[in-house]
Amino acid sequence: MLDGPIEGGKTASVAAVVRALDLLRRSTSLGPAYVWEDIPGGHTDECLVRCEIFGDAPLDAGSRRRVLESADAVIFVADSHPLLVEDNRHFLEGTRAALGPSDPCAPVGLLVLANKQDRPRAVPPPVLALRLGIGTGTPVVGAVATEGETVLPAFRFAVNAAVSRLRHLLIRGVEIPVVDAGESDLTASGPALESVPGGAAWPKETARQILERACAGSFRAARRPRVWMFPDATELRSTTGLLLHSRPAWRLPSLQDARVELARQVRSWLPWRDVLPEERCAMVAADADGWRVWVIS
CATH class of the missing domain: 3.40.50.300 (P-loop containing nucleotide triphosphate hydrolases)
Structure with a gap:
């Protein structure tokens, strides 16, 4: 730093x-x-x-x-x-x-x-x-x-x-922390392409291609998320160079709730759309016991 x-x-x-x-x-x-x-x-x-x-x-x-x-x-x-x-x-x-x-x-x-x-x-x-x-x-x-x-x-x-x-x-065998235990299970592999339902990704023209590119590599969990992301977020780094983020508040019991959260996140970005990275996208993916919003940058 x-x-x-x-x-x-x-x-x-x-x-x-x-x-x-x-x-x-x-x-x-x-x-x-x-x-x-x-x-x-x-x-x-x-x-x-x-x-x-x-x-x-x-x-x-x-x-x-x-x-x-x-x-x-x-x-x-x-x-x-x-x-x-x-x-x-x-x-x-x-x-x-x-x-x-x-x-x-x-x-x-x-x-x-x-x-x-x-x-x-x-x-x-x-x-x-x-x-x-x-x-x-x-x-x-x-x-x-x-x-x-x-x-x-x-x-x-x-x-x-x-x-x-x-x-x-x-x-010395010192364990270097990666992510909080509460979120470690979900970050084992990140969202799968087939786990994203239709109409649950933004922008719809490119989101699936970006996710496919991210999933083409392997994921590594970061010790801490980037400072511009929420402090409680989990960060995955793909070997393809893309970053994936999710957080506890984005883990929801129903697909409808997850869609609402996805829309809320996207609306918050719209004023900044001209300066966002071209790779920025968001989507809802099936989780172990519900649905989760993921952001890719």
């Missing part, structure tokens, strides 16, 4: 990574700093590495804390102007508090990006580190995010730190 005060340069930093890795941002409807693609990161220890990069746009305090709690690495983007040092220090304290006590064997990677080094009176990284009370274990590097300088190396540092953390957790 890219964290830091407003106007520090998170949006520009995210954009620099997107440009460098030639990524397509699926939507900016929830804020210009929003990136939620899975990024291929090669292999390590014979395992495929995939990661997400997220820059808040900004988030409310609760959502920000939730993202930080699930992060395996954080890039703290600080404005290097001397008058903003105290703001950076206060915000960084909140970042560390949200990350919680550090596991000495598997810490959450933290790097401070001293941004806007091209500005007059910019505080040099070593001086900023001292004024923020940052020890030698946390790198502080200078950056000009609008030009992309040092941002990609910082991202690579974060990826390596996250991989190292997960490797140590797995070696």
